[in-house]
Amino acid sequence: MKQKTGFYLVVALLFMVAFPFSSCKNKEKEAENSLTEFLDAIQKNDFEKAKEKSSPETKDVLVIVEKEKEKVKDTKDEAIPVVYEIVERDVKEDKGTFKVKFVVDKKEVVEVIDVVLIDEVWFVVMPPTQITILRFVIFRNKYTIYFKEHNYKKTYKRTKKKSSKKRKHHH
Numbered sequence: 222m223k224q225k226t227g228f229y230l231v232v233a234l235l236f237m238v239a240f241p242f243s244s245c246k247n248k249e250k251e252a253e254n255s256l257t258e259f260l261d262a263i264q265k266n267d268f269e270k271a272k273e274k275s276s277p278e279t280k281d282v283l284v285i286v287e288k289e290k291e292k293v294k295d296t297k298d299e300a301i302p303v304v305y306e307i308v309e310r311d312v313k314e315d316k317g318t319f320k321v322k323f324v325v326d327k328k329e330v331v332e333v334i335d336v337v338l339i340d341e342v343w344f345v346v347m348p349p350t351q352i353t354i355l356r357f358v359i360f361r362n363k364y365t366i367y368f369k370e371h372n373y374k375k376t377y378k379r380t381k382k383k384s385s386k387k388r389k390h391h392h
Contacts, residue, residue: 249312255343279347298361325362
C-alpha cells in the first residue's frame with residue numbers, strides 16, 4: 222500500500238512540475254498562431270483578416286499600407302512568393318517577441334515583431350516605425366519602385382522659412 226501511495230505522490234509531483242511548462246508552451250503556441258494568421262493575411266493582402274489579429278496601433282498602420290496598395294492594384298506582385306520563418310520566440314505571461322526572417326525574391330530581411338495578450342487573445346503589435354516590413358511583404362520588395370518611379374508619393378508644399386535673424390545693412 223505504501224508503494225502505491227509513493228507512486229501517486231511521484232505522479233502528482235510530475236504533473237505539478239510539468240503543468241506550468243505546458244501552460245507556457247500553450248501560450249507560446251497561441252501567440253505564434255496569431256502572428257502566423259496575421260502574416261498569412263498580409264501576404265494575401267487580406268487586410269480585414271490581418272486587422273482581426275492586430276493591436277489598435279497596428280490597425281492604424283495597416284490602414285496606411287492598405288491605401289497605398291489600392292493605388293497600385295494592377296500589379297502582378299502577388300505571384301512573387303514571400304517566405305517567412307520564425308527564428309526566435311520569447312513569450313512571457315502577456316507579452317511576446319518573435320524574430321521573423323522574410324525572404325522575397327532572394328532578398329532577406331529579419332524583423333522583431335511583438336505580440337500582446339488582451340482579454341485572452343494574442344494581438345500583433347507593429348508601431349509605425351515597422352511599416353517598412355509590411356511594405357516589404359505587401360509590395361514584394363518593390364515599394365520604392367512604385368512610389369518613386371510611378372510618382373504615387375505624396376507631394377508636399379515647400380515653404381521658405383523666414384530667417385529669424387535680422388540682416389544688418391552696411392552703409
